[in-house]
Amino acid sequence: MVIELLQRLGSNTRDGFTKLGRGTRFLAQTIAGSVSVLPRPRLLLNQMYSVGVLSFLIISISGLFVGMVLGLQGYYILSDFGAEETLGVMVAASLVRELGPVVSALLFAGRAGSALTAEIGLMKATEQLSGMEMMAVDPIKRIISPRFLAGLLSMPLLAALFSTVGILGGQMVGSGLLGVDEGSYWAQMQAKLDFQDDIINGVIKSIVFGFVTTWIALFEGYDSIPTSEGVSRATTRTVVNSAFSILGLDFILTALMFGDD
């Protein structure tokens, strides 16, 4: 009984490491294959459409509502201290530093990541990938790398849009509905937020999240068991693992970036 448990623990751990190893090799191949995408921008463009443009709506609507809620909640809290004028700082700082990159990455994993996994898993299940290999077309170069690049490029743009729409939403609620002075909303924000410390770090975060989410999504699809059940499991794993990695990495990145003033 005990020995059996130990055995299972051991084999699970080994499987985990093996998968990580396969994933890393897959990542290396994908990055190496990215070079061959450059002469064929059409491939990248198609993927930018399905990864970026189709995520645009969910990201901007969520951003709007997150910003509006921040405006409301921030106003209630700050008005206790008579500091409503700093609403802009609160909304913008929380969006640019944390919520923008993190929430848009979570939405991205749910909207685009799961779609990528399902698509590639299905390609594998219907043997399209091995069919390509038969025709001497490298599926990594033809299928995986363009999607990887598209995810990497789309994510910072989506996060920037999320923050922008959110800040405008916060302004709408704050100065439109609750009567915070519009001038001080923007002026305080500009005085307190630093280009290097806040904006650039937020963009770096979103690039890292885009990298990890797209990698996980593509690898789970590529590595899935080629049955309908296998694909469905892989899709679930994509969303779960992406969420874990995004939140875990966010903690590490925040600790590194915003350590001292």
Next chain:
Amino acid sequence: MQNANTQDTLVGLFVAAGIAGLFFLALQVSNLSSFTEHESYTVTARFQNSGGLKVKSPVSAAGVKIGQVSAISFDAKTFESVVQLSIDAQYNTLPEDTTASIFTAGLLGEQYVSLEPGGSDDYLKHEGKIEITQPAIILEKAIGQFLFKSAADKK
């Protein structure tokens, strides 16, 4: 699948919107726009205590921002705080006997350096010194003194 041309347009729009968002964040939200390197000159002021003053804290005269704090250091010989103020070059007619004080904007606001012009005909120059300074008011000290005084009055 839509025809390739519409798709291109949509991708183009998406990328343009994303880049516009980044520009918006850089220019409208952060301090990049106020960062356009103004010509400035530096003067030094020594304070007994610079309180919560930080690098980039505003320097103002008559309530108008005319520069910012560029460095703060501690002089281990005189035990004073040495504050470098970088002031926009267009305001180069501050008298030599200008007074620098550290004030707080509002009760919870940030601290800033306020310059009070004196009457001298000579102007402050680059790398000049402000001789007359007034340290930051430490709220705890002020409250302590007040309590002490009111206790003494009662006797």
